[in-house]
Amino acid sequence: MKRSIGARTVLYAHPVLIVGTYDRSMRPNAMAVSWGGVCCSLPPCVAISVQRTRYTYTNLMEQEAFTISIPPAVYIKQADYFGIASGREVDKFAATGLTPIKSELVNAPYIEEFPVVLECKVIHVHDIGLHTQFLGEILDVKIDDAVLGEDGRPDISKIKPLVFDSPTSSYYGIGQFLAQAFVAGKELMR
Amino acid sequence: MKRSIGARTVLYAHPVLIVGTYDRSMRPNAMAVSWGGVCCSLPPCVAISVQRTRYTYTNLMEQEAFTISIPPAVYIKQADYFGIASGREVDKFAATGLTPIKSELVNAPYIEEFPVVLECKVIHVHDIGLHTQFLGEILDVKIDDAVLGEDGRPDISKIKPLVFDSPTSSYYGIGQFLAQAFVAGKELMR
Numbered sequence: 529m530k531r532s533i534g535a536r537t538v539l540y541a542h543p544v545l546i547v548g549t550y551d552r553s554m555r556p557n558a559m560a561v562s563w564g565g566v567c568c569s570l571p572p573c574v575a576i577s578v579q580r581t582r583y584t585y586t587n588l589m590e591q592e593a594f595t596i597s598i599p600p601a602v603y604i605k606q607a608d609y610f611g612i613a614s615g616r617e618v619d620k621f622a623a624t625g626l627t628p629i630k631s632e633l634v635n636a637p638y639i640e641e642f643p644v645v646l647e648c649k650v651i652h653v654h655d656i657g658l659h660t661q662f663l664g665e666i667l668d669v670k671i672d673d674a675v676l677g678e679d680g681r682p683d684i685s686k687i688k689p690l691v692f693d694s695p696t697s698s699y700y701g702i703g704q705f706l707a708q709a710f711v712a713g714k715e716l717m718r
Numbered sequence: 719m720k721r722s723i724g725a726r727t728v729l730y731a732h733p734v735l736i737v738g739t740y741d742r743s744m745r746p747n748a749m750a751v752s753w754g755g756v757c758c759s760l761p762p763c764v765a766i767s768v769q770r771t772r773y774t775y776t777n778l779m780e781q782e783a784f785t786i787s788i789p790p791a792v793y794i795k796q797a798d799y800f801g802i803a804s805g806r807e808v809d810k811f812a813a814t815g816l817t818p819i820k821s822e823l824v825n826a827p828y829i830e831e832f833p834v835v836l837e838c839k840v841i842h843v844h845d846i847g848l849h850t851q852f853l854g855e856i857l858d859v860k861i862d863d864a865v866l867g868e869d870g871r872p873d874i875s876k877i878k879p880l881v882f883d884s885p886t887s888s889y890y891g892i893g894q895f896l897a898q899a900f901v902a903g904k905e906l907m908r
Contacts, residue, residue, distance in 0.1 A: 530861060
């Protein structure tokens with residue numbers, strides 16, 4: 529039996545993305561975003577949603593560029609801090625001790641200590657309501673050697689990304705491998 | 719040391735969403751989508767990306783409505799099948815034995831056996847490239863009593879949603895609770 533719980537942003541799985549931007553004085557900032565995800569394969573693009581009141585919103589509008597750094601579980605406190613502090617009031621990199629690295633491809637900083645980084649240029653901006661959606665074309669992905677598998681592919685069990693659970697405002701890790709995609713369902717093909 | 723792996727749709731965590739639509743003869747279809755996520759809190763909205771060649775694309779353009787049913791791990795084969803078969807050629811509900819239920823709010827079917835369902839009306843369509851992004855306003859969320867926690871909130875450990883790993887085309891489960899969001903980072907506040 530299903531019951532209505534109202535119009536809410538319940539969805540699984542929400543990502544935890546750390547969005548890196550510069551302000552007009554080239555001061556680096558980073559913000560946690562869970563309203564986002566890939567939105568196109570070719571060109572490869574990602575969508576992130578940010579409220580107009582955020583410092584990151586102004587940076588995105590001015591620089592038309594951002595990075596996404598994937599926070600590993602070991603940096604969960606820093607990832608959460610990026611979501612509760614404002615770059616308008618504090619230097620979040622100084623507070624966390626993390627290192628901003630300027631992307632060579634776009635005018636935005638990424639986080640050296642985080643193992644997977646996307647460098648993106650803004651190609652579309654769409655005001656929806658409380659949030660504005662920024663579409664970024666992914667110009668490159670950079671990854672630490674240490675989180676590559678033996679086959680040379682990014683290894684999720686080494687990256688240890690976070691999942692955000694919106695109903696309980698909690699972070700979870702990634703669980704067990706369950707099945708191979710595009711294979712598991714083949715036995716239902718007639 | 720970071721190395722470039724090129725412009726790719728690597729991101730963590732990708733969701734696994736089953737998008738339900740009707741065609742013009744009201745035949746229900748369902749398709750697996752990992753390029754998507756919440757994109758606005760108010761009004762609550764979700765974005766999903768679909769290629770123009772898909773049967774679901776035509777349905778979305780004609781009906782301007784869809785549902786998202788969250789596949790639990792126990793239905794992983796069916797979820798994968800929804801991503802590899804085409805509703806143009808087969809009746810995916812007949813093939814999987816799953817039950818389409820007509821939403822009372824929008825002209826789209828959801829999957830009775832899946833524990834969490836979003837009912838959405840299309841409010842914006844944006845051609846990006848290979849994929850077209852559909853923004854849906856979430857009109858309601860429906861959930862099985864069995865996956866509510868003792869506190870009445872949706873319990874991710876009972877819902878058992880899937881995570882898609884794009885580099886290896888694999889499905890993973892949700893792992894352990896790691897920390898409380900908006901609390902874990904407070905010790906870095908000065």
